[in-house]
Amino acid sequence: MSLNNVYNLYRTMEEENVILSFKGILTSELLTSVLHIMEARMDSLHETSRTRKKVFNVLVECLQNLYHHVDESPLPISKEILERNSALVLIVKENDHFVVRTGNYINKDKAFDLQAKLKIINSMDKQELREYYQLSLNNSMVSKKGTAGLGLIDIARKSGNKLDFEFLKINEETSFFCLNVKID
Amino acid sequence: MENLHLVASAKTPEVLFDSETGVLLLKGRSIPENSIEFYKPLNDWIDLYASKPSTKTCIDMKLEYFNTSSSKCILDLFKKLERLDGTEVSVNWYFEEDDEDMEEAGEDYQAIINLPFQMIEVEEI
Secondary structure (H helix, E strand, O other), X not given: OOHHHHHHHHHHHHHOOEEEEEEEOOOHHHHHHHHHHHHHHHHHOOOOHHHHHXXXXXXXXXXXXXXXXXXXXXXXXXXXXXXXXXXXEEEEEEOXXXXXXXXXXXXXXXXXXXXXXXXXXXXXXXHHHHHHHHHHHHHOOOOOOOOOOOHHHHHHHHHOOOOEEEEEEOOOOEEEEEEEEEEO | OOOEEXXXXXXXXEEEEOOOOOEEEEEEEEOOOOHHHHHHHHHHHHHHHOXXXXXXXXXXXXXXXXXXXXXXXXXXXXXXXXXXXXXEEEEEEEEEOOOHHHXXXXXXXXXXXXXXXXXXXXXXX
C-alpha cells in the first residue's frame, strides 16, 4: 500500500465515523481486548447505561459469531495460512446511534442457510422474535464449540432494528458476508 | 459437601454455591466463547447437592451481561434445579434500572421454567 492509500483509508474511515476497527484473526484474547476498549470508549463518550449495554451485547454476539464461523478466503495463497481466516469489524458512531459492521468469507452452503435464517428474523416483529428466541432456547442443543444458534435472534432483539446484510459472490464456492447492525 | 467458589474473570461470573444455606450465586458477566466448559463444574456440583439439599434452595442471578452461549447453559442449570427433590427452589432474577433487556431475559426463563421467579430491580448489580 502506498502512503497515499494509507491516507485514503484513514479518510474513508473518518468519513464513515468509524470509532474502532479491526481486521485480522479473532482470537479469544483479542475479543476480550476489543470489548474492553469499546467499554472504555463508551464511558468516555458518556453513553447512557442502556446504550452501553445494548452495544456491548450486540458486539459480543457479532464477535463470537466471527470467532466461531469464519470460513477461509478463496483467494490465491499469498499470505500465511492464518491470515486466511480473518474478518473485519467496524464500530461506527453516527449522531445518536451506533452501528456494528462485520465482514467475513463464508462457504456457499452455509451462506444459503444463513440467508434463510436472516430473512426469517427480519420478517418478525418484536413479540414474534421473542417467541422465536424462547422456542429456540428451549429446543436447541449446544454444539461442542458452545454455539446455540441463538446469536442472530439475540442481535435482532437487542438492536431493535432489521438486520441489514449482503452476500457478495466471490466465486462458485465462496461469498463475502456483510452484516450491519444498527443500535438505537 | 464442599461449597463451590469461583472468582470472576473478564468473561465469567463469580460463583458461590453454598450447600448449607442453599444459596447459589452467579454474579457479573457470563460471556465466554464456549460456556459448556465453564458451566460443567456448576452442573456437577448441583448433581452432588441433589442427594442432600438444604430445605430451601435459592439461586441469585445477578448478571450484568450474558451471551447466547451462556443462555443455553443457564437454562440447563435451571432445569437441573427444577428437578431437585426435597427442597423448595426459587429464583431471584436481578436486573439494573432501565435494563429492559435483562428484565426480559428473566421473563423468558420464567416462561420456560416451572420455578417461582422473583424479579428484582436494583440500581447497580
